[in-house]
Amino acid sequence: MNPEALVRPELDTGVEHGVLLLAFAEAIIGTDRKALDDVRAELADALGPVAISGLSAVAGNFSKNDRVANGIGIPVDDMVLKGTADLREQLGLNDYKSAENTFRHMTDQKVL
Amino acid sequence: MSLYSDSDYPVRDDLVVAHDAQFERFARAGTWGTAAQRLAVIVEARRAGIDAGLLEAPDDGGAEASVELPEAVRDVIRTLAASPKDFDLSTYEAARAAGLSDPEFAELVAIVSFVVNLDVCARGIGVPLRPFRDPQPGNPSRALPDEAVPDLAFVPTIPNVPDCGPLGTELYGGHFKPWIMRALSLVPDEYRAHVELEQAQYNPLPKVPEVAYCHHDGLTRPQVEIVAGRVSALNDCFY
Numbered sequence: 417m418n419p420e421a422l423v424r425p426e427l428d429t430g431v432e433h434g435v436l437l438l439a440f441a442e443a444i445i446g447t448d449r450k451a452l453d454d455v456r457a458e459l460a461d462a463l464g465p466v467a468i469s470g471l472s473a474v475a476g477n478f479s480k481n482d483r484v485a486n487g488i489g490i491p492v493d494d495m496v497l498k499g500t501a502d503l504r505e506q507l508g509l510n511d512y513k514s515a516e517n518t519f520r521h522m523t524d525q526k527v528l
Numbered sequence: 529m530s531l532y533s534d535s536d537y538p539v540r541d542d543l544v545v546a547h548d549a550q551f552e553r554f555a556r557a558g559t560w561g562t563a564a565q566r567l568a569v570i571v572e573a574r575r576a577g578i579d580a581g582l583l584e585a586p587d588d589g590g591a592e593a594s595v596e597l598p599e600a601v602r603d604v605i606r607t608l609a610a611s612p613k614d615f616d617l618s619t620y621e622a623a624r625a626a627g628l629s630d631p632e633f634a635e636l637v638a639i640v641s642f643v644v645n646l647d648v649c650a651r652g653i654g655v656p657l658r659p660f661r662d663p664q665p666g667n668p669s670r671a672l673p674d675e676a677v678p679d680l681a682f683v684p685t686i687p688n689v690p691d692c693g694p695l696g697t698e699l700y701g702g703h704f705k706p707w708i709m710r711a712l713s714l715v716p717d718e719y720r721a722h723v724e725l726e727q728a729q730y731n732p733l734p735k736v737p738e739v740a741y742c743h744h745d746g747l748t749r750p751q752v753e754i755v756a757g758r759v760s761a762l763n764d765c766f767y
């Protein structure tokens with residue numbers, strides 16, 4: 417899987433049906449209901465109807481987690497922060513406002 | 529009748545059970561809020577999503593709020609529900625200034641996050657948002673875990689092993705838990721609900737590190753991670 421495609425969706429995810437999956441993720445938390453209905457139908461054709469509830473549950477789960485993380489102001493765990501400096505830079509993650517919740521406590525990691 | 533019996537797509541039994549249980553919990557007193565207060569919070573959260581165009585109003589929204597929340601608290605709810613990328617330390621401070629205690633705030637974050645979760649899922653499978661159930665009588669327990677201490681989050685949390693005490697040992701199963709799991713530990717019942725949803729919607733916790741394991745029919749783990757990662761990127765979630 418190419419993680420850069422998660423922030424630059426024009427890139428190849430390296431995963432089968434990745435284009436549709438990215439579109440589904442955007443649409444399910446977006447404002448274009450028709451786009452959601454259309455991509456859902458395409459995914460049901462591509463992966464089978466049984467996949468739709470799983471995809472929706474995953475999107476719901478991470479909608480939950482993102483709010484828990486940002487809402488409670490949790491930092492990234494040490495073991496994840498260490499060794500991800502290059503990836504964070506590549507994906508532009510350090511620029512997220514929620515990064516403050518980590519760097520407020522661990523400023524030495526940000527400059528690595 | 530099953531929670532999602534109107535879905536054109538099959539929904540796994542454990543998802544139905546977990547989601548149904550959550551709707552039931554919303555209708556009962558929590559640790560810090562009455563059922564009526566909790567209903568007011570989730571009604572506000574859902575309304576924020578509808579107003580932002582992220583959700584479609586159902587014909588039958590179910591129970592309506594009878595408690596009027598302070599405007600400052602409504603602002604906090606609306607930011608978390610509809611614009612989580614803008615939620616920061618100042619939002620937490622505004623909630624505290626509005627009179628919410630840390631455990632009340634944590635419970636509010638939990639149920640807003642959970643209702644958004646359920647509504648996103650309903651939208652994904654193409655069914656109307658589920659009606660909220662009538663609030664049940666009962667008083668909040670106000671049980672505050674002695675083990676929770678100020679740490680790196682906005683609110684106190686129960687530390688990891690070995691400093692988690694008996695309650696933490698029970699909640700964490702004696703194992704290290706990352707911050708995303710410990711975040712709601714100030715309100716143990718919300719922690720438990722978070723775990724229940726996590727295990728049904730993502731992976732059973734012991735299976736998370738197994739990169740080849742996928743909990744969902746018709747999908748591979750990388751496909752799951754694409755959706756998970758893209759949603760979090762769009763929410764600007766650094767975690």
